[in-house]
Amino acid sequence: MTDDLFSLDLPGVTPSRQSRSRETMEALLKAGEQLLRTRHLEDLSIVDLTAEVGVTVGSFYGRFESKDAYFNALQVIAIRRGQARYVALRASGALAQTDLAELCRLLAEHAAGWFREHEGVARAALRHSSRPERWSAFKELGRVFVVVSTPDMLARLGPGRRAAKTRTVGFAFQAMFGILVNIVLNDPGPCGLDDADLVPRLAALVEAIVRVEADGAAPDGRGRSPRARRAAKA
Amino acid sequence: MTDDLFSLDLPGVTPSRQSRSRETMEALLKAGEQLLRTRHLEDLSIVDLTAEVGVTVGSFYGRFESKDAYFNALQVIAIRRGQARYVALRASGALAQTDLAELCRLLAEHAAGWFREHEGVARAALRHSSRPERWSAFKELGRVFVVVSTPDMLARLGPGRRAAKTRTVGFAFQAMFGILVNIVLNDPGPCGLDDADLVPRLAALVEAIVRVEADGAAPDGRGRSPRARRAAKA
DNA sequence: GCTGTATGATAATCATAATTCGAATTCTAT
DNA sequence: ATAGAATTCGAATTATGATTATCATACAGC
Numbered sequence: 066m067t068d069d070l071f072s073l074d075l076p077g078v079t080p081s082r083q084s085r086s087r088e089t090m091e092a093l094l095k096a097g098e099q100l101l102r103t104r105h106l107e108d109l110s111i112v113d114l115t116a117e118v119g120v121t122v123g124s125f126y127g128r129f130e131s132k133d134a135y136f137n138a139l140q141v142i143a144i145r146r147g148q149a150r151y152v153a154l155r156a157s158g159a160l161a162q163t164d165l166a167e168l169c170r171l172l173a174e175h176a177a178g179w180f181r182e183h184e185g186v187a188r189a190a191l192r193h194s195s196r197p198e199r200w201s202a203f204k205e206l207g208r209v210f211v212v213v214s215t216p217d218m219l220a221r222l223g224p225g226r227r228a229a230k231t232r233t234v235g236f237a238f239q240a241m242f243g244i245l246v247n248i249v250l251n252d253p254g255p256c257g258l259d260d261a262d263l264v265p266r267l268a269a270l271v272e273a274i275v276r277v278e279a280d281g282a283a284p285d286g287r288g289r290s291p292r293a294r295r296a297a298k299a
Numbered sequence: 300m301t302d303d304l305f306s307l308d309l310p311g312v313t314p315s316r317q318s319r320s321r322e323t324m325e326a327l328l329k330a331g332e333q334l335l336r337t338r339h340l341e342d343l344s345i346v347d348l349t350a351e352v353g354v355t356v357g358s359f360y361g362r363f364e365s366k367d368a369y370f371n372a373l374q375v376i377a378i379r380r381g382q383a384r385y386v387a388l389r390a391s392g393a394l395a396q397t398d399l400a401e402l403c404r405l406l407a408e409h410a411a412g413w414f415r416e417h418e419g420v421a422r423a424a425l426r427h428s429s430r431p432e433r434w435s436a437f438k439e440l441g442r443v444f445v446v447v448s449t450p451d452m453l454a455r456l457g458p459g460r461r462a463a464k465t466r467t468v469g470f471a472f473q474a475m476f477g478i479l480v481n482i483v484l485n486d487p488g489p490c491g492l493d494d495a496d497l498v499p500r501l502a503a504l505v506e507a508i509v510r511v512e513a514d515g516a517a518p519d520g521r522g523r524s525p526r527a528r529r530a531a532k533a
Numbered sequence: 534g535c536t537g538t539a540t541g542a543t544a545a546t547c548a549t550a551a552t553t554c555g556a557a558t559t560c561t562a563t
Numbered sequence: 564a565t566a567g568a569a570t571t572c573g574a575a576t577t578a579t580g581a582t583t584a585t586c587a588t589a590c591a592g593c
Contacts, residue, residue: 083590086540110580121542122582128540132581191484192426200485207487235489236500243481244474250425250484251434253441253476255469266470266508273507274500317560320570344550356552357572366551 075141077134079127090128092118097139101185105192106136140190140202143183147206150179155213165221166272172214173241173267180245181258188249211238222279233278237271244270309375311368313361324362326352331373335419339426340370374424374436377417381440384413389447399455400506406448407475407501414479415492422483445472456513467512471505478504 074080081087096117100109111132115125129135154160154175160168180187193199211234218234219227244267248258256263308314315321330351334343345366349359363369388394388409394402414421427433445468452468453461478501482492490497 081539083539085590089540107580111582112580123541123543126582204485204487232489239481239487239490240474240478240504242487243478245477246481246484247473247477250480251438253438253473255466256473269511270474270504270508273511274504277503277507315569317569319560323570341550345552346550355572357554358570360552361570 075134075138077130078138079130081128086124086128089118089120089124093120093125093128093135094139094142097135098142098183098185101139101189103185106189136189139186140199143186144202144206146182147179148209151175151210151213160217165218165275166268168217168221169271170264170268173264173271176210176241176245177258177264177267180249184249184258191246191250207238207242211235214238218275222275226278230275230278234275237274240274241267241271309368309372311364312372313364315362320358320362323352323354323358327354327359327362327369328373328376331369332376332417332419335373335423337419340423370423373420374433377420378436378440380416381413382443385409385444385447394451399452399509400502402451402455403505404498404502407498407505410444410475410479411492411498411501414483418483418492425480425484441472441476445469448472452509456509460512464509464512468509471508474508475501475505 078090081090093114096114097109100114100117111122111125115121125135129138154171159171163171187203190200190203215231215234218237219230222230222234244256245258247253248256248263252258256266312324315324327348330348331343334348334351345356345359349355359369363372388405393405397405421437424434424437449465449468452471453464456464456468478490479492481487482490482497486492490500
């Protein structure tokens with residue numbers, strides 16, 4: 066977390082011209098990240114937030130145009146960290162020389178790690194998904210993850226039936242993210258975000274899903290619904 | 300949906316003494332179920348809701364003590380239908396004479412069907428999870444599903460290592476519900492709620508997860524985190 | 534140390550949507 | 564048909580919390 070990702074000027078965030086206000090801004094963002102781990106965005110009033118940091122609403126609005134802009138900043142930070150994390154993983158070359166099992170483990174580790182690190186903001190964004198740009202920004206982060214990781218997976222699944230395999234890999238990631246989203250939102254058990262077996266299980270699950278496809282046995286009724294197919298064509 | 304599940308007196312719901320008000324009540328509940336498929340609970344104002352039905356706020360408050368009680372009623376209805384659905388499935392005897400694959404398919408079909416039928420209310424409840432009793436009521440529904448279905452699964456996984464298998468079965472269901480929750484909330488793709496391959500894929504996934512366990516190869520680092528273990532002991 | 538700008542504090546203001554309440558209407562039972 | 568209860572109406576009230584406005588204080592450059 067030694068990031069200056071806090072910096073950069075975001076829409077609705079007034080760039081600070083003195084270090085004083087920059088500290089205020091960072092403190093507000095950090096406090097929000099923390100407070101959102103235990104409460105809803107709606108339950109986090111500006112007064113509460115500023116009180117936590119030891120300033121008042123005036124300073125808040127000196128930095129952020131609105132609560133909305135504030136939360137948006139929190140999201141952007143979480144997304145940037147996610148991107149940086151993924152880029153670092155790939156740059157490390159760790160993915161290159163691995164078999165399917167290890168690749169799955171590394172990707173699962175990555176995803177779970179991000180959710181652990183951004184549990185509060187992620188949950189808040191999930192709750193507001195489909196509102197303006199809430200979760201969709203994270204969705205995009207996930208989309209990139211899938212698009213970029215899929216070739217790595219395919220390379221380990223032998224030749225042929227590219228389309229089918231691609232969809233199955235997509236579903237495997239959908240499963241992985243689904244589990245993580247549900248944990249963050251509802252912690253349904255048996256596996257929690259901090260359980261030691263979460264990542265191995267996620268990895269095993271992804272591997273198992275794609276192996277079934279690679280081995281030829283595809284599920285019945287494959288493909289999209291007629292409705293969805295029609296929509297995609299249009 | 301020819302249910303009189305609408306009836307029964309719920310906390311915060313004033314029992315109607317004339318059919319007139321009962322119709323109003325049912326219309327309000329049905330309209331809510333429908334409207335929540337496309338909008339957030341917060342975006343559903345009492346005025347909107349009553350306008351949809353052709354009554355006014357007065358009648359709403361004649362039936363429901365509050366918006367909260369109203370939404371609670373919607374949840375209870377969804378839960379009762381889920382229970383009834385599951386009881387019917389078991390009573391039909393369909394589960395009894397099946398192999399593992401078919402059992403998984405039936406359970407996946409059941410779960411996906413419920414989410415399809417209650418997409419709106421489910422999504423709204425998910426968004427408010429951890430608030431008073433929002434999602435937790437559904438969580439309980441899922442818990443019962445898991446507890447009751449687990450023996451059926453175990454019976455098809457050979458003898459021995461009961462505890463490990465039970466946890467794995469739990470994780471398989473966690474995966475299934477996680478995917479469904481995420482679809483309802485974010486529709487991340489590739490599989491949507493109405494896609495023909497969703498249920499087969501869910502079934503295959505559940506089967507694959509538990510088969511790996513049955514075949515002996517268990518994921519590393521199994522079990523809960525030290526923190527969770529400590530908490531469980533206390 | 535001064536002066537202009539940036540930041541912070543505090544007390545209004547505003548917006549929104551839930552909720553209330555008394556009057557008007559419709560029903561049920563006699 | 565009519566009294567009394569149930570229901571409905573809808574304008575007025577409230578509650579909440581975001582936002583704004585104004586004034587006070589702190590900083591940076593000279």
